[in-house]
Amino acid sequence: MLAGALALACLVLVGPSAPGGGAPFARALPAYAAAEVVPNRVMTWNLCNPCEESNVDRAAEIATYAPQVVGLQEACEGDVRRIRDHLERLYGLVYHVEYGAVLEHWGRCGGAPWNPGDFGQALLSAAPMTDPVTVEYPDGGSEDRGYLAVTTRIGGQAVRVFNTHLAQRRQETVRAGQADVLAGAVAEHERALVLGDFNAVPDAPELAPLWKVAADADPGCRPGRAGACEVTTDWHSKFDYVFLRGMVPRGHRVRPTPYSDHHLLHTDLGAA
Template identity: 65%
Template sequence: MFGRATRLLAGALTLACLMLIGPSTPSGAHFAGTQPVEPVKDIVPNRVMTWNICNPCGDENNVGRAAEIAKYAPQVIGMQEACVRDVERIRDYLQHLHGLVYHVEYGSVLRNRSRCGGWPWSPGGFGQAILSAAPMTDRAHVEYPEGGSEDRGYMAVTTKVGGRNVRVFNTHLAQRQQPEFREKQVDVLAAAVARHDRAIVLGDFNAVPDAPELGKMWPLATDADTQCHPSPTGSGTCEPTTDWQLKFDYVFLRDIAPLEQSVRPSAYSDHHPVYADVDVK
């Protein structure tokens, strides 16, 4: 009881200090008035989330991104289009403003100053990241042999979901106008997923469920959205996950039962946060 109250007080003091020192986002947007400090909540142990946090996307508001994640408090979050510096800030805000403590692993595929800032001789890392409430082991980081117009890849870790060890993958496939590259990338990803009896695959696949290049994923895993699957009549039963009303973001489950999936539009990205509660038997 006292520990929780202490963490909340520390979060309030952190907010007060940041209000005094001024801007805290790369764009210079002021921290004050962006998001109130919320009551500390517990992480949901069987909840996973995927979110392309969008970069570049104008004003990168990491306070708002952290508040968005804190609404759902997932055990594991897979981020795409993630700059290391942004993820570090999001992680700090989750801890100090919301009382949610996460470990982090990175799967950067680019070091790009125009994307992520930094000095010319030390540009910021850009790619994927995984936050997990439990420690992560056996990190793997693979760049696809052909990324299309920009380097792409996947990362994987072993961590706890629902109290059980699970292999978690996080990926971002080639841009939506490049299906020929995505097909080769799915070949690489599917071969890695197939080596595990139990796995969760998170990511922005830049393809709708009926896209031919996703053909090797569906025999391996099911969508956490139980109404969503490839169909010859179209994918109208799949809830859109982007501002342009297409489903590009997936929580694929291999030998794990879906309980519920939710998609929630966000002001902080052109992709919506997608989270799923699962039953890891």
């Protein structure tokens, strides 16, 4: 009984997503890694949860490309806090952070069973962020879903940044409603950046509202030309997007990673 009580206490204090999160040593970055935050570079990444990955490794993946803005999905607030701390302490990259939790989930994020960790989206930005808003979709499908929105400056201009995660696969009708809510919010802004895991390929009808108000940062990726879109997941589908409104891309890259079943996407932005 005593051993069981001690094990439960450790799980409560550490949580299931903490392995490697407190590792004291920086992982060596590849030779092509950025030396500092790259202005006008934005990234989206679904962390994969629960996947029991090290937050030091996650921080190293972000530090390799050092975007100005990073949107994370399937993110536990505690993990994001540790990633942000590792980025500063191990790699000298300083980020502001905003959280967009849509539910509390002990199985994914640890904490006490009676006080589980927050789960949802998060945004890291080298520039300050203002006016943060977290919106939960009226229908999340099989799991609560929503978006986080903030305002920051990219290329010297104010940009409204959205980060979202739409309903799981085989829930097309639910995603259609979510995309409609998100597109309505995006359309209110002259310049907007929309990051996220949309759980739908470019030709999916439910994404039509987004295509009406924004364009994919990959100039060759459009509805009807899905074959030209780089895949962004281990199961060879494009589910992850950097949508732009009032901005233009200068370069777009998809980077596979061993630390998630979703690849990293980063885009360098130019003046409209």
